[in-house]
Amino acid sequence: MIQLKNLSLRRGAKELFNSVTLTINPGQRVGIVGGNGAGKSSLFALLRGQLHADSGDALFPAGWTVAHVAQETPALSCSALDYVLDGDAELRALEQQLAAAETAHDGEAIGRLHSELAAIDAYAAPARAGKLLAGLGFSQEATTRPVASFSGGWRMRLNLAQALMCRSDLLLLDEPTNHLDLEAVIWLEQWLASYPGTLLLISHDREFLDAITTQIIEVARGQLTAYTGNYSDFEDQRAERLAQQQQAFDKQQRTIAHLESFITRFKAKATKAKQAQSRIKALARLERVAAAHVDTPFDFHFEPPEHSPNPLLQVELADIGYGEAPILRRVSLSVESGARIGLLGPNGAGKSTLVKLLAGELAPLNGQLKTARELKIGYFAQHQLDTLREDESPLWHLQKLAPTTREQELRNFLGGFNFIGDMATEPVGPLSGGEKSRLALALIVWQRPNLLLLDEPTNHLDLDMRAALTLALQDFIGSLIVVSHDRALLESVTDQYWLIDAGQVQPFDGDLADYRAYRLAQQAADAAPRASAAGGAEVDRKTQKRQEAEARQRLSEQKKPLLKRLTALERELTPLNAEKAALDAQLADEAIYSAERKSEMQAALKRQGEVSARLAELEEDWLMVQMEIEALEEANI
Incomplete structure (x- = not known):
C-alpha cells in the first residue's frame, strides 16, 4: 500500500501539503482532483522520488515497479513500435543479456534467459505494443515510422503507450486524455478498467474519472481529502459538506435556479426524444457539479450576439x-x-x-x-x-479588442476568468x-x-x-x-x-x-477475421451495401413529409412559447390586478388560455409525428 504519514511539502515559499496522512490500498483506482497549482503533480513527483518531503514520510513497497508518462520525447530514429517496447524495462534488460550471452556463446545463460523471457511472455510483446498503438489511434504504417517524424501531440500518445507497456505495480497518469480524441479516450477507459495494479489518475475529465475511479482524493488548502466512489460520488459528498456553509449554499441555490430555468427553456424546444433525454440527464448531473464548485473563482457569460442571421x-x-x-x-x-x-x-x-x-x-x-x-x-x-503575445499581458490583449472601453470594465471582465490583480497586467x-x-x-x-x-x-x-x-x-x-x-x-x-x-x-x-x-x-467488426472465400465475401458485401443504401433511401423518402411537418410545428411552437412566457410574467405582476388595469388583466388571461390551448394541440401533434418517425426507423432497423 501507499502511506503518507504526517507529510509536509513546500515548493519555494508555497506550502503544498501540511501534515498530511493518507493510505491508498493496492489495486485501487484513485482520481486526484484539485485546482491548478494545488499540488497534484507535486504528489506524483514525490511518489517518483523526484521531490522529498520536508517532514513526515511517503512509503510504498520497495519492490514496486512505477510507470508514468514522460513529458518530453526526444527526436529518436527508432520506430514507434520499438519506442513503446522500451517501456517494458525488464524485457529490454533480458534481451540485452541474451545478446551478450549469444556473443559469448554461453549456452547455459542462453537457455536460462530464454526461459525468463518465456515467463514474462516476451514473444507476444510486439503484438501487445501494436495493440496499444492501435488503440491510441496509430495506423499499422505509423508503427514503423521513426519517433522523430511525429508531431508533439502524437509523441505524447507514444509516451502514454510506453507507460502502458510497462508491467507496473503503480501507474501514475497526469492528464492522459489531453492529447486524445474521443475514440482513444473510450479505448483507454476500457484498458484502465482491467489494469491489475494501483492507478493514480490526475484528470479534469469528469466522465473519464466516473468510468474508472473507485476513490477520489481532493488536493486543496494543503490537505489531501479522500472520498469513496467515483467523481459523481465525490461531487455529492463534497456538495453536502459545502451546503452547510450559508454563503456557499446561497450561491448553489442561485446556480440551481439558473439550471432549472435552462431545463424549462430546453423542454419548450421540440427536439428528438433520445437527445432530449440525454440532455436532461446531463443537466441533472450539473446540479451536483454546481454544488461541488460553488467556490469556483470563474464567473462569466456570453452577451447576446448583435445579429442572428439564418442560416449562418x-x-x-x-x-x-x-x-x-x-x-x-x-x-x-x-x-x-x-x-x-x-x-x-x-x-x-x-x-x-x-x-x-x-x-x-x-x-x-x-x-x-x-x-x-x-x-x-x-x-x-x-x-x-x-x-x-508572450511579452504582453491579458489586459493588453483585451485592450487591443476594445481600445475605447474603460480599463476597470476590462479588469472586471478578466476577473471572471480569474485574471485578477497583478495577473491581469503580467506577461502571458x-x-x-x-x-x-x-x-x-x-x-x-x-x-x-x-x-x-x-x-x-x-x-x-x-x-x-x-x-x-x-x-x-x-x-x-x-x-x-x-x-x-x-x-x-x-x-x-x-x-x-x-x-x-x-x-x-x-x-x-x-x-x-x-x-x-x-x-x-x-471496431469488433474490423477486428473479426476475414472470410476465407474472399471473392464470394466481396460479392456478398457489395450486395449488402447496395441493399442497405436502398433501405436508407426508402426510409429517407418516407420520413421527408414527416420531417417537413415537424419543422412547421417547431416554427409555430417557438413564438407561442415566447408569448406564453411573456403572458405568465405579465400576470405574475400584482399591479395588473388593480381596478385601473382590469381590462388589461382580462385580455391577458383570455390570451393566456388561447395560447395554452394551442400549445397543447401543437405539442400533441409534434409528439404524434415524432412517434411516426420513430416507428419508421424501428421498422427499417
Missing part, C-alpha cells in the same frame, strides 16, 4: 482537404441559427478539417462555402494559443497551458460571436473552469459547433451530432452512449 453558413457539394487530396467529399450542410452541434468521428476522419473550413481558415478544393453577411465567428483551437509567457486557454476563451467571449467553433476547448482546463464554461455555453443563444473528448461538455451543451467518417458528414441519430456502442461494434 452553408456548404454545397464541397471537397475539403489539403493539397489535391480531399479528406471529406461532396459535403453539403447548413448551420442554422441556434444550432448546437457536436462533431463525432474517429481520429483523422476530418473533424478539425471541417471546423477549419467553417472558420474560413481553409478553402474548399471545390464546391462552395456561403456565409451570411453578418456572420461573426468565435473560433477556439489549440493553435489559437500561439497567437497570444509564463502562464500555464490552462491559463492561456482561459485567456483565449475570454477574448472570444468579449467579441460576442453568433457562431462558436470550439475544437477541444477543455484541454488544460481544470474542473472548476470546465464547469463555468459549460454553464456559459448552455446560456449562449448563438450557434455552436464543438469537437471535444469531454463527454460531459458534449452532452450538456449540444442537442444534435454530426458523424464524420469515411470521407462523409452526416447526422448521427442518437446520444453519446449510442455512439460508443456504434464505435465498439465497428
Whole structure:
C-alpha cells in the first residue's frame, strides 16, 4: 500500500501539503482532483522520488515497479513500435543479456534467459505494443515510422503507450486524455478498467474519472481529502459538506435556479426524444457539479450576439482537404441559427478539417462555402494559443479588442476568468497551458460571436473552469459547433451530432452512449477475421451495401413529409412559447390586478388560455409525428 504519514511539502515559499496522512490500498483506482497549482503533480513527483518531503514520510513497497508518462520525447530514429517496447524495462534488460550471452556463446545463460523471457511472455510483446498503438489511434504504417517524424501531440500518445507497456505495480497518469480524441479516450477507459495494479489518475475529465475511479482524493488548502466512489460520488459528498456553509449554499441555490430555468427553456424546444433525454440527464448531473464548485473563482457569460442571421453558413457539394487530396467529399450542410452541434468521428476522419473550413481558415478544393453577411465567428483551437503575445499581458490583449472601453470594465471582465490583480497586467509567457486557454476563451467571449467553433476547448482546463464554461455555453443563444473528448461538455451543451467518417458528414441519430456502442461494434467488426472465400465475401458485401443504401433511401423518402411537418410545428411552437412566457410574467405582476388595469388583466388571461390551448394541440401533434418517425426507423432497423 501507499502511506503518507504526517507529510509536509513546500515548493519555494508555497506550502503544498501540511501534515498530511493518507493510505491508498493496492489495486485501487484513485482520481486526484484539485485546482491548478494545488499540488497534484507535486504528489506524483514525490511518489517518483523526484521531490522529498520536508517532514513526515511517503512509503510504498520497495519492490514496486512505477510507470508514468514522460513529458518530453526526444527526436529518436527508432520506430514507434520499438519506442513503446522500451517501456517494458525488464524485457529490454533480458534481451540485452541474451545478446551478450549469444556473443559469448554461453549456452547455459542462453537457455536460462530464454526461459525468463518465456515467463514474462516476451514473444507476444510486439503484438501487445501494436495493440496499444492501435488503440491510441496509430495506423499499422505509423508503427514503423521513426519517433522523430511525429508531431508533439502524437509523441505524447507514444509516451502514454510506453507507460502502458510497462508491467507496473503503480501507474501514475497526469492528464492522459489531453492529447486524445474521443475514440482513444473510450479505448483507454476500457484498458484502465482491467489494469491489475494501483492507478493514480490526475484528470479534469469528469466522465473519464466516473468510468474508472473507485476513490477520489481532493488536493486543496494543503490537505489531501479522500472520498469513496467515483467523481459523481465525490461531487455529492463534497456538495453536502459545502451546503452547510450559508454563503456557499446561497450561491448553489442561485446556480440551481439558473439550471432549472435552462431545463424549462430546453423542454419548450421540440427536439428528438433520445437527445432530449440525454440532455436532461446531463443537466441533472450539473446540479451536483454546481454544488461541488460553488467556490469556483470563474464567473462569466456570453452577451447576446448583435445579429442572428439564418442560416449562418452553408456548404454545397464541397471537397475539403489539403493539397489535391480531399479528406471529406461532396459535403453539403447548413448551420442554422441556434444550432448546437457536436462533431463525432474517429481520429483523422476530418473533424478539425471541417471546423477549419467553417472558420474560413481553409478553402474548399471545390464546391462552395456561403456565409451570411453578418456572420461573426468565435473560433477556439489549440493553435489559437500561439497567437497570444508572450511579452504582453491579458489586459493588453483585451485592450487591443476594445481600445475605447474603460480599463476597470476590462479588469472586471478578466476577473471572471480569474485574471485578477497583478495577473491581469503580467506577461502571458509564463502562464500555464490552462491559463492561456482561459485567456483565449475570454477574448472570444468579449467579441460576442453568433457562431462558436470550439475544437477541444477543455484541454488544460481544470474542473472548476470546465464547469463555468459549460454553464456559459448552455446560456449562449448563438450557434455552436464543438469537437471535444469531454463527454460531459458534449452532452450538456449540444442537442444534435454530426458523424464524420469515411470521407462523409452526416447526422448521427442518437446520444453519446449510442455512439460508443456504434464505435465498439465497428471496431469488433474490423477486428473479426476475414472470410476465407474472399471473392464470394466481396460479392456478398457489395450486395449488402447496395441493399442497405436502398433501405436508407426508402426510409429517407418516407420520413421527408414527416420531417417537413415537424419543422412547421417547431416554427409555430417557438413564438407561442415566447408569448406564453411573456403572458405568465405579465400576470405574475400584482399591479395588473388593480381596478385601473382590469381590462388589461382580462385580455391577458383570455390570451393566456388561447395560447395554452394551442400549445397543447401543437405539442400533441409534434409528439404524434415524432412517434411516426420513430416507428419508421424501428421498422427499417
